[in-house]
Structure formats: C-alpha cells, structure tokens
Amino acid sequence: MDATIYHNPACGTSRNTLEMIRAAGIEPDIIEYLKSPPSRDALARMISDAGLTVRQAIREKGTPYAVLGLNDPNLTDDQLLDAMLKDPILINRPFVVTPLGTRLARPSEAVLDILPDAFKGAFFKEDGEQVLDQEGKRVV
Secondary structure (H helix, E strand, O other): OOOEEEEOOOOHHHHHHHHHHHHOOOOOEEEEOOOOOOOHHHHHHHHHHOOOOOHHHEOOOOOOOOOOOOOOOOOOHHHHHHHHHHOHHHEOOOEEEEOOEEEEOOOHHHHHHHOOOOOOOOEEOOOOOEEEOOOOOEOO
C-alpha cells in the first residue's frame, strides 16, 4: 500500500504515527514538511480530504500563531493557508495520506482508520501507552 506522511521528526506524535504505519508493514514516503512544505493545492486538498476546516489544521502550540494574529475569526481560509505556507510550523502534523483516506493523526492512533488491518501484534507508543493488543486490535 502506498502511504505518505507529512512528518516532523522532532514531534512524538509524528514519530508514533510513523512507527504505526511501519508496524502495518508499510514503508511510507516521508516528507519532512518543515523542509519541503506541500503545495497550496496539496495542503488544501489534504485538509479537505481529512474532513477538517483550514482553521482546524493550524497548529497553535509552539508556533507564531498568536503573534501573527491568526486567532482573528475574520481571517479567510486563503489568508490562513498563506500563513501556513509562509511558516510551515503552523501546519498541524502529521498528515497521512493512503488509498484508504487522509487523516491528521492527532492522536497518532487516528492513522489506524486509514491503514489495512495488517497488524501482527501489540503496539506501544513512545510513552508506553498501548494502542494495539497482542492480536493487533485496538485497545479501547
């Protein structure tokens, strides 16, 4: 299966998501979006395909979101997209695209919705939280 992850290796959620994809037997295309941001069309399409609004796809924490005044409710989607492309740290992460759909994998286990049911065993996040049981099924 083809998969692409818009990844930030400094982000634990992004690292956990990448490892879940690999645990499904998939080696994704990894795009470090801070170095190689998506095009405007690709970003808008990912946001739409994930069922999000542009505002829902903006990262606030650890970014210049407040300094740039992006909390202004009068800003248009185009203005928000412009800000995200100018400063890619504002793009929430990780976005994952597979033939089964597109997700903003926050929390990281949201990626399971768009991966095949191919897990062979338990999966634990970096912090020790169990996501999949011994049979490869989601822990609720």
